[in-house]
Amino acid sequence: MSFPKISRNITKDTEHVKVQFLTESLELILDKNKCVGCGTCARICPKEAISRGPVGYSRRFPATEDVIPEVYNPRKCVFCGSCVVMCPFSALTLKKDGEVINLEDIPIVAKKVVPKIEFEARKLKTGRIAKQYAKAKVNIIDEECAKGCGSCAEVCPSGTIEIAKRPEHGWEISKNVEVVDPDACVACGACDNACPTGALQLEITEVKTSGEFSELFWPPLVERLKTLRWNKRKEA
């Protein structure tokens, strides 16, 4: 048996990661009902402990138990709490010795490693409440888009992207998805995370913050936040 004691539980509603040290225990809990699979936590994680799950599949068939939009690796996680701070849908909670740590008491926030995030709480059409702290622009490359897939429209929590209507005339080029309401976008990155072909490219332009921050921790984190899947594909 290895030490510390690591356990990972997946049920229908939660994904529960627990690490038991000698004197204290730390837990990270993902609420699968709140999570949309935006991949913000996977992008910003400093230890790469979180990886992307089957986003489109998990949203299309939410009743499937073992399929989770974001997968946590408790062996790599250091419980810094940056994913808890940055999650736009507050789907994550951090627990210490069985008690929930408030957002202000997380060490990286309390010691001012991370600046205060100036977010705007918005109620979305689906009834979710999202924190919007960034601005983004959605670009769709029509040639790359596999028409008829509709993964981005399926995962989008705000109704920014919708499946387009078929054109009236047969000779017009049909669009699969289109940006209906660019102001409704909460810049979570779910559409980019779900797109299988890389046709949809989200561009995060600015992140609103205020206050002091550590030069060593925050700027790389913002850079990781802005590095979406299509950036990586371009490098390869």
Place this chain on the structure above:
Amino acid sequence: MQIYKLKVNRNTCTGCNACVVSCPINFNQLRKQSFLNEDNAVILVKNGIATPIYKEERDINCDGCGVCVKMCPQVAIRIECIEEV
């Protein structure tokens, strides 16, 4: 890292090609190379039964979008997630 593997129920699959046509990754490969074979497709119909193809060495594999599962008229496909540590 997670790997997605498609599982096809061989008893109910009719080989109708709906999954092959609907798969977005198949579409992209078809657009680039104008043919589908064992090297570039994710799912193909062989001998009247849909066969998922997974190859570790190539960088295009199943992305877990779930379009084929939705499109299958026989509900014969499911996705299995395998974790790689």
